[in-house]
Amino acid sequence: xxxxxxxxxxxxxxxxxxxxxxxxxxxxxxxxxxxxxxxxxxxxxxxxxxxxxxxxxxxxxxxxxxxxxxxxxxxxxxxxxxxxxxxxxxxxxxxxxxxxxxxxxxxxxxxxxxxxxxxxxxxxxxxxxxxxxxxxxxxxxxxxxxxxxxxxxxxxxxxxxxxxxxxxxxxxxxxxxxxxxxxxxxxxxxxxxxxxxxxxxxxxxxxxxxxxxxxxxxxxxxxxxxxxxxxxxxxxxxxxxxxxxxxxxxxxxxxxxxxxxxxxxxxxxxxxxxxxxxxxxxxxxxxxxxxxxxxxxxxxxxxxxxxxxxxxxxxxxxxxxxxxxxxxxxxxxxxxxxxxxxxxxxxxxxxxxxxxxxxxxxxxxxxxxxxxxxxxxxxxxxxxxxxxxxxxxxxxxxxxxxxxxxxxxxxxxxxxxxxxxxxxxxxxxxxxxxxxxxxxxxxxxxxxxxxxxxxxxxxxxxxxxxxxxxxxxxxxxxxxxxxxxxxxxxxxxxxxxxxxxxxxxxxxxxxxxxxxxxxxxxxxxxxxxxxxxxxxxxxxxxxxxxxxxxxxxxxxxxxxxxxxxxxxxxxxxxxxxxxxxxxxxxxxxxxxxxxxxxxxxxxxxxxxxxxxxxxxxxxxxxxxxxxxxxxxxxxxxxxxxxxxxxxxxxxxxxxxxxxxxxxxxxxxxxxxxxxxxxxxxxxxxxxxxxxxxxxxxxxxxxxxxxxxxxxxxxxxxxxxxxxxxxxxxxxxxxxxxxxxxxxxxxxxxxxxxxxxxxxxxxxxxxxxxxxxxxxxxxxxxxxxxxxx
Numbered sequence: 001x002x003x004x005x006x007x008x009x010x011x012x013x014x015x016x017x018x019x020x021x022x023x024x025x026x027x028x029x030x031x032x033x034x035x036x037x038x039x040x041x042x043x044x045x046x047x048x049x050x051x052x053x054x055x056x057x058x059x060x061x062x063x064x065x066x067x068x069x070x071x072x073x074x075x076x077x078x079x080x081x082x083x084x085x086x087x088x089x090x091x092x093x094x095x096x097x098x099x100x101x102x103x104x105x106x107x108x109x110x111x112x113x114x115x116x117x118x119x120x121x122x123x124x125x126x127x128x129x130x131x132x133x134x135x136x137x138x139x140x141x142x143x144x145x146x147x148x149x150x151x152x153x154x155x156x157x158x159x160x161x162x163x164x165x166x167x168x169x170x171x172x173x174x175x176x177x178x179x180x181x182x183x184x185x186x187x188x189x190x191x192x193x194x195x196x197x198x199x200x201x202x203x204x205x206x207x208x209x210x211x212x213x214x215x216x217x218x219x220x221x222x223x224x225x226x227x228x229x230x231x232x233x234x235x236x237x238x239x240x241x242x243x244x245x246x247x248x249x250x251x252x253x254x255x256x257x258x259x260x261x262x263x264x265x266x267x268x269x270x271x272x273x274x275x276x277x278x279x280x281x282x283x284x285x286x287x288x289x290x291x292x293x294x295x296x297x298x299x300x301x302x303x304x305x306x307x308x309x310x311x312x313x314x315x316x317x318x319x320x321x322x323x324x325x326x327x328x329x330x331x332x333x334x335x336x337x338x339x340x341x342x343x344x345x346x347x348x349x350x351x352x353x354x355x356x357x358x359x360x361x362x363x364x365x366x367x368x369x370x371x372x373x374x375x376x377x378x379x380x381x382x383x384x385x386x387x388x389x390x391x392x393x394x395x396x397x398x399x400x401x402x403x404x405x406x407x408x409x410x411x412x413x414x415x416x417x418x419x420x421x422x423x424x425x426x427x428x429x430x431x432x433x434x435x436x437x438x439x440x441x442x443x444x445x446x447x448x449x450x451x452x453x454x455x456x457x458x459x460x461x462x463x464x465x466x467x468x469x470x471x472x473x474x475x476x477x478x479x480x481x482x483x484x485x486x487x488x489x490x491x492x493x494x495x496x497x498x499x500x501x502x503x504x505x506x507x508x509x510x511x512x513x514x515x516x517x518x519x520x521x522x523x524x525x526x527x528x529x530x531x532x533x534x535x536x537x538x539x540x541x542x543x544x545x546x547x548x549x550x551x552x553x554x555x556x557x558x559x560x561x562x563x564x565x566x567x568x569x570x571x572x573x574x575x576x577x578x579x580x581x582x583x584x585x586x587x588x589x590x591x592x593x594x595x596x597x598x599x600x601x602x603x604x605x606x607x608x609x610x611x612x613x614x615x616x617x618x619x620x621x622x623x624x625x626x627x628x629x630x631x632x633x634x635x636x637x638x639x640x641x642x643x644x645x646x647x648x649x650x651x652x653x654x655x656x657x658x659x660x661x662x663x664x665x666x667x668x669x670x671x672x673x674x675x676x677x678x679x680x681x682x683x684x685x686x687x688x689x690x691x692x693x694x695x696x697x698x699x700x701x702x703x704x705x706x707x708x709x710x711x712x713x714x715x716x717x718x719x720x721x722x723x724x725x726x727x728x729x730x731x732x733x734x735x736x737x738x739x740x741x742x743x744x745x746x747x748x749x750x751x752x753x754x755x756x757x758x759x760x761x762x763x764x765x766x767x768x769x770x771x772x773x774x775x776x777x778x779x780x781x782x783x784x785x786x787x788x
Contacts, residue, residue, distance in 0.1 A: 053246035060266045061259055065248045066211050067163040068256040070685055071218035073639050076332050081148050082323035086155030088114055092137040095324035110137050123180035131192035149202045149331050151323030154185055155209055166206040204327045210235045211256055212322020213315040219325055221313055236261050253688050336636045344696050346593045354707045358753050360587045361711035371564040378584045383566045384529050385481035386574040389536035393417045394777035399466045402768045404473030406432055410455040413773030428455050441497035445510035465518045467780050469772030471525045472503055484524035522776045526576050528553045530771020531764040535730025537774055539762055542728040549733030552616040554579050556712050559719045580612030595626040615701045617654040617735040625652035627693045645678030657694045658739045702742045706749025713757040725757045732764040
């Protein structure tokens with residue numbers, strides 16, 4: 001009995017010693033969370049090295065571009081072939097993808113052997129055999145006469161240069177076919193098929209099985225953007241932002257990167273974590289020093305990245321179905337791209353079309369200037385009675401009144417001439433109450449005069465009598481500089497007794513009623529002319545004014561002999577073109593699109609201001625919105641799902657165009673704008689497409705504006721019989737100033753269409769305030785000179 005107890009005790013102690021010894025060995029194989037976090041940090045460093053152009057050659061994790069730019073979105077459909085070559089057998093598959101309300105994938109496949117002599121023979125014989133097997137498969141299914149798209153899973157080390165081009169680096173797995181290494185395997189397969197001549201296929205993509213795994217799962221779960229293989233070997237791929245992928249040109253969108261992560265540690269980065277067992281296994285392997293990366297457990301991933309909600313989905317047939325999915329996505333993208341470009345091409349203008357716009361604008365300019373055709377002309381070419389731009393000798397104190405909306409400004413502008421030329425401004429903003437806007441004309445102008453009196457008192461100039469320039473931004477007819485007959489109220493004004501009356505007389509009557517001060521109303525000013533005059537004070541070559549903001553208009557100094565509506569042939573006069581109405585008689589119909597017509601039909605003034613509706617800020621957002629609606633209805637955007645908000649007129653503000661086209665704006669910020677529009681499920685690809693639509697619409701607007709301006713500067717050059725003209729254009733308006741590309745595209749268009757004109761652009765500051773005062777100052781200078 002004692003012996004048996006002693007024996008039991010002996011075996012227990014022996015077992016305990018062995019367990020301790022085993023534990024001692026296993027201890028080195030255990031990794032703490034700190035160890036794993038450290039590995040994660042090192043791995044991330046290697047990823048960044050692999051992504052960098054300069055650091056990639058020495059990176060262990062190669063981060064190879066695959067040229068796969070999108071995962072499935074569920075709208076893929078059609079019949080696709082897949083060819084899976086990665087060993088002594090290979091497969092040919094027919095994959096049917098349907099999208100009739102619910103996603104469905106059906107597959108048929110056939111396995112073919114590759115004889116040993118072909119694996120070690122010539123490359124042409126190998127690919128001839130593959131082509132023969134393909135022909136056999138197609139004939140068996142009765143589809144040999146169809147040209148189907150094919151995805152090619154080629155599981156050997158390759159360097160990919162585009163989606164359908166892959167250069168074999170070296171054979172593995174017992175293959176030694178000569179004449180293949182260093183060549184594009186797609187070209188070799190195409191050559192073998194062409195040599196047969198009895199069928200044809202469209203080889204769309206070459207992929208590796210890791211990418212196939214991601215794409216297979218991506219069809220079932222649209223959140224799947226990572227592929228992982230942990231089997232005989234291990235690898236991963238994922239969708240990387242293009243801006244981080246320096247090995248490929250372009251920085252918009254995403255691309256799948258084949259990490260080839262098994263080589264992590266080949267440079268010694270994991271030596272401190274390797275055990276004697278790892279070193280022994282590595283030394284006895286076929287490739288010592290290669291493929292050392294450890295596997296991840298689901299729970300460990302979730303522990304290490306608690307901020308990421310990671311779901312694991314098992315793939316079915318990544319190399320076969322996955323190849324077909326890559327092909328289906330590529331086919332969808334190509335088909336959708338072609339359809340989108342067909343639609344966007346209607347908004348793109350050729351140089352010949354822009355020259356034609358310039359020619360027609362020139363014709364309308366002449367029609368507007370001529371007395372006989374003026375009434376029928378769309379471009380009205382209204383005389384402003386401004387006969388000179390500033391020459392620098394202007395001086396004195398001037399008042400300016402800027403009325404164009406529910407607020408208005410009174411300004412004191414002090415102009416100093418001579419060597420110390422300067423313009424000093426003081427202003428105050430006043431509100432116009434609703435009852436004044438919609439009461440009687442007397443009430444409105446009494447309120448305006450009350451505000452002028454308040455301003456003069458505020459400036460310590462009570463009772464002063466100063467020359468005044470009146471910027472009155474409502475439709476007016478002028479017969480002289482200090483007269484403006486109001487044609488009709490706009491912008492919510494309805495004051496009675498004003499339409500058909502001279503606003504200068506209405507203002508003077510109100511001043512007399514107050515009996516407190518007197519003003520010399522010298523000029524009624526349009527803001528476009530004010531823009532030209534403001535810039536003309538800075539640059540004597542400025543003889544054109546342009547506004548591109550909510551609306552658009554232009555003015556320029558025309559020879560008096562051409563201004564037939566005004567008596568006299570001597571000198572020049574500024575003409576207010578009112579060019580926004582260009583096209584109202586059909587001059588732009590052949591350049592107009594269905595989107596322009598939709599915007600025009602829903603506007604408050606259908607059939608009017610057609611040129612303005614293709615250019616100005618008030619309408620560009622609406623054009624973009626209509627294009628996005630068309631794209632979505634055709635399933636080319638937002639997966640064909642329309643948000644109610646996007647159906648709302650005016651919801652896509654023009655400021656969004658400027659923000660979306662900003663080079664500094666990341667695509668995630670574009671997505672936040674789309675989410676504001678109710679497009680919560682918009683993708684990265686959607687953001688790229690919205691950006692492209694904004695770009696095309698804004699580019700056309702800038703080009704059309706440039707074509708009109710080219711007609712103006714060429715007209716001035718021809719007026720003066722010059723072979724070369726040097727001129728400055730004063731510009732104002734939010735679209736010109738805030739859009740990141742509008743101004744440069746417009747400048748480029750003017751240069752191209754008016755090559756004999758050297759045009760400089762100068763941004764205006766406060767054309768309606770400072771400009772009104774300068775027009776008044778110039779008028780006073782001319783008047784004083786005439787009285788001497």
